[in-house]
Every structure is written in structure tokens, then in C-alpha cells.
Amino acid sequence: GAVVSQHPSWVICKSGTSVKIECRSLDFQATTMFWYRQFPKQSLMLMATSNEGSKATYEQGVEKDKFLINHASLTLSTLTVTSAHPEDSSFYICSAAGLVSYEQYFGPGTRLTVT
């Protein structure tokens, strides 16, 4: 089956610093990648959709200058949380979809804690 990895699995950073999270599709080419945010005991909130080689499409209310998304290749997308603050602490999950399949394959998530 399709495998999506995320790195790191958890990260602690100081307020004001930037953190980069990687999302990789290991055995298929992902034309579209999605980034979600999940608060404790809540559902997933779609942050943005990115297609390889083009700018990400952000959902309403998501600051694109704060959450920088790059999808430079068919197997890698990155989310950079810039100037992180404690309220950015959350569980970030990526998913990837290929050209043909309607399915999204999810990564294991990255827990970000900003102190």
C-alpha cells in the first residue's frame, strides 16, 4: 500500500523560532498533498492543499505567511511554521494523493510544542 512519512514525529521549539515539517510519499508520486491541523480531541482542520510545482491553496483563516508550504517534487512537501508561538502548538498531519486514485494517504503526524 501507499506509504506517507513525516519528519520529525515530534518537535519542541522556543517561541519565535521557525520549524520545518517534511511529508514524503515513499512509494508513489503525489500530485497533491494536504496539510491538516488537529487540536486535542477534535477533528482534522484542512489548512492548505498543494500541487507539485505550484503555490499552495490555503483555507480561509489560515495565514499563508505564517504557514509556508512548499511542494517542490512529486514525493516531498514541507510545512514551515514561521515565528512560532505557543498557540501554534498542535498535531500536524499531512496526506498525499496520486493522479489517478481518489484516496488520500495519511502520514503519522507531527506533534509540535512551542514553549
Added chain:
Amino acid sequence: GNSVTQMEGPVTLSEEAFLTINCTYTATGYPSLFWYVQYPGEGLQLLLKATKADDKGSNKGFEATYRKETTSFHLEKGSVQVSDSAVYFCALSEGAGNMLTFGGGTRLMVKP
């Protein structure tokens, strides 16, 4: 717009009990329907899916049938185990772009 509504949890059951988690949806066309499971501290795993009316998705003893007439996709399992304790998300996907619309999630706790 599209939406998914699922029963609020937590649902607490004893081992070997019958499980039903209700899910209804609103969509403009003919969506594909999914159930995802999230174990503590992990990402989402696809549990089962159905792509058209009357399809039944099944996996690991779980089943759900795509009911167009009632716009429902209820998740069932005949005999739950402690290892089934997790959060279950109902979702739909419609149109181009593979975008998923999730329900709020239902936490299942199975006690031995």
C-alpha cells in the same frame, strides 16, 4: 457545501459488544465515503471505503454500507475488542482534487 455528521462520543462498550457509529452526510453530487481510524498519538488510517450507492466497505470485521436514500454510512462491528479503542472519523470526497470533508470524530473505548 458538503458536510459530514457523526454521533458524538465517547462510546464506551464492553469487549464483544456490538458497535454502531452513525454517520450521515450532505453532498451536492455522488461522493465517495470513507471511515478512518486514529489510534492514540498516530495519524489516520483508512479503515474502509465505498464509492457508490449500495456498496459495502469492510475491513477487520468492520462494515459500512453506502445508503444514498438515507445519505448514511454507518459503521458497524459485531464484536469489538479492546484493541479497537480509537477515534473513528467518517469522511467524504467529491469532485476533483480529492479533498476530504471529515466528521467530528467519535471516540470508542472498549473495556475488557
